[in-house]
Amino acid sequence: MKNLVILISGRGSNMVAIAEACAAEGWDARISAVISNRSDASGLDRARAWGIATAVVNHRDFDGREAFDAALAQVIDSFSPDLIVLAGFMRILTPGFVQHYAGRMFNIHPSLLPAFPGLHTHRRAIEAGCKLAGTTVHVVTPELDHGPIVAQAVVPVRPDDTEDTLSARVLAMEHQLYPRAVRWWVDGLLEAGVDGRIVLRTGESQLLIEGDGRPPG
Numbered sequence: 001m002k003n004l005v006i007l008i009s010g011r012g013s014n015m016v017a018i019a020e021a022c023a024a025e026g027w028d029a030r031i032s033a034v035i036s037n038r039s040d041a042s043g044l045d046r047a048r049a050w051g052i053a054t055a056v057v058n059h060r061d062f063d064g065r066e067a068f069d070a071a072l073a074q075v076i077d078s079f080s081p082d083l084i085v086l087a088g089f090m091r092i093l094t095p096g097f098v099q100h101y102a103g104r105m106f107n108i109h110p111s112l113l114p115a116f117p118g119l120h121t122h123r124r125a126i127e128a129g130c131k132l133a134g135t136t137v138h139v140v141t142p143e144l145d146h147g148p149i150v151a152q153a154v155v156p157v158r159p160d161d162t163e164d165t166l167s168a169r170v171l172a173m174e175h176q177l178y179p180r181a182v183r184w185w186v187d188g189l190l191e192a193g194v195d196g197r198i199v200l201r202t203g204e205s206q207l208l209i210e211g212d213g214r215p216p217g
C-alpha cells in the first residue's frame with residue numbers, strides 16, 4: 001500500500017477529488033496526511049472530515065525558505081510518504097527540498113505548461129487571446145512550474161470567458177485529471193522515457209479534453 005502525503009494552502013478541492021477517487025476506486029494507497037503551511041486553509045477541515053491526519057507547518061514561524069523547508073520535510077517524512085502531491089500548495093520550494101523528493105513529487109498547475117508558469121494563469125491566457133487553456137500535472141523539478149509532464153487537460157477559451165468562468169471550468173477538469181494521474185503512479189503505470197518524457201503504460205490518454213472533444217457551445 002502506497003502512502004500519499006498531500007500539501008495544500010487553501011480550499012483543497014483537488015485533495016478531496018483524490019481522496020474520493022482513492023476510496024471509490026479502491027486504490028492500493030492511502031492518504032497518510034494532509035499538510036498545510038496555513039492553519040486557516042479550509043481544506044484542513046475537509047481532510048479531517050475524511051478522517052485524514054492533518055498538520056500545519058506555518059512558513060511565518062521560520063527564518064527563511066531553507067529553515068521552513070527543512071521543518072516541512074521533517075513533518076512529511078514522519079508519515080513515510082511514497083508520493084508527495086502538491087495540490088494548491090503556494091510556496092516556492094528550495095532545490096534541496098525538491099531533490100529530497102526527486103521523482104516522487106507531483107504538482108498541478110492551472111495552465112498548459114510550458115505556457116504561463118507562475119500566477120494569474122487564466123487572466124494571462126485570456127489577455128493573450130489563447131483559444132485553449134487547461135491544466136498540467138507534472139513531476140516537480142527545481143524550476144518553478146516545470147518538470148516532466150504526466151498529464152494535461154484542455155478547455156476551450158470562450159469569447160465571453162472571464163477569469164472566473166474559465167478558472168471554474170479548468171478546476172472541474174483538474175478534479176478529473178489529478179486523481180487519474182495519481183492513480184497511474186500508484187499502479188506503477190508511469191515511466192520516464194529515454195528523453196525524460198513520461199510514458200504511460202495503459203490504453204488511457206494522458207490528455208483530457210473538456211466535453212469529450214466536442215466543439216464548445
Ligand code: GRF
Nearest residue numbers: 011012013014088108109110
Ligand atoms: C488549482 O487550480 C491548482 O491548479 C493550483 O491551485 C489550485 C488549487 O485549488 N495549483 P484547490 O485548493 O485544490 O481547490
